[in-house]
Amino acid sequence: MPDRPLIETVDLVKTYRVGSSTVKALDHFSIDIEEGEMVAIMGPSGSGKTSLLNLIGALDRPDSGTVRVKNVEIDRLGEEQRARFRKHNIGFIFQFFNLIPSLTAIENVLVPIMFEKEKPTRKAADLLERVGLGDRFDHLPGMLSGGERQRVAIARALINDPLIILADEPTGNIDSETAREIVSLFKELNDEGKTLVLATHDRLVAGRAKVMVKIRDGRMVRGKAHSRDGMMSLSPKEGGGREK
């Protein structure tokens, strides 16, 4: 049996109710993401980028279709199992950082493991040093700039050493210079073997990704992948996996 991709979504449909109307966020969307890839998902607001990330990250369930991550059908897991799955396999990075305002930078990094018996505080300190905040351990989020807060969020996403990092508009709330540094950090993590899936409007972020997928109205409209031989085209396929 051939190896399955790290992330496999098949024929995903996801709808939301907004007032009295129903919005189709994902419309029979399928994509395979291999381990170690850096995928940029691009598309206009409301195209389904965040919905896709939420489904891959075990935050939400599809109306129909399957999400398989590390060979686990995560849409079939119960609430508590999905929380555990997220904790150990997924690192989330949000546009608005979502840090806890009353906790210092280092405590924010430690939040995902505060209920664990083993608390690798040294690792949290190393991660903050790695993202360039070695002198900001005891600063509250309110004392940090947007870029610094995003770095804390990246360190927090890495504390459990997840295989997959999901970032929703990670550069959407920071200046272009800091965005460039954040993207370099993502590239570095990808080079170390982390799989990154980034929902973004930012061409700078998309330009550094190995695979770029464009979606509109919940469907894949175009995809491009970097390869050793240059660019490969991905085309949408109903009900299927990745095509090259």
Place this chain on the structure above:
Amino acid sequence: MRDREGRLATRKKARKRGPDGDPKRLTPLGYILRETWRNRSRTFFSITGIASLALLFILFSSMDKGLEDYFEDESEGVPSDESKELFKVKQVMDDWVYLISVLCWALMVLVVMNTATITVVERKLELGSLRAIGISSVQVSFLVIGSMMLIVAAGIASGLLASLVLIPLLDIANLSMLGGGLDLPLVYDPVSILNTILLGLGSGALGLIPPLLMIIRSSPVEVLRDAG
């Protein structure tokens, strides 16, 4: 001068680190304390409310107990005019003490429910983010229960401490106003203290049900979407 500042900074830094020089660990209790302190004005008002109700409850319990003990001692012999008057007060108290207890309990439930609901609504994004990064809804509920139980415990303890001072003072003052000119006996007994603690725990448990249901039923996706 600069040396002194340097020493102070080093000492401050050392306090924030463990004995091995590593940064201090973050525990759920540490998180609860930090969050309770962040919302200190609301916490203060909730503690004051619970303390006042606990004080009112223990005051009436002490009056009830005092009258009970008085009539146990006066059961034999011809009743005096004062004991006749006190007996009337006791008859009223017998009805009122239950009503006051129920009222204190209901108000305490409302205080807990109100504070916890505001906390959950106000910290919706924070609690949703915690769930998104892998903290389960049971663990998030534990954080909310912990902070509310801290408030209830502080409120009950404050009420009991205040009663320790107030009841002997009222006993000295003879409670002439409350007793309609009579020397109303007050007895501070351990059963009243235990009842007050149980009252606090009961109201905490009941008042927390609606906010906890909010947490369990809420979806982190919806919370994050609303925030975006």
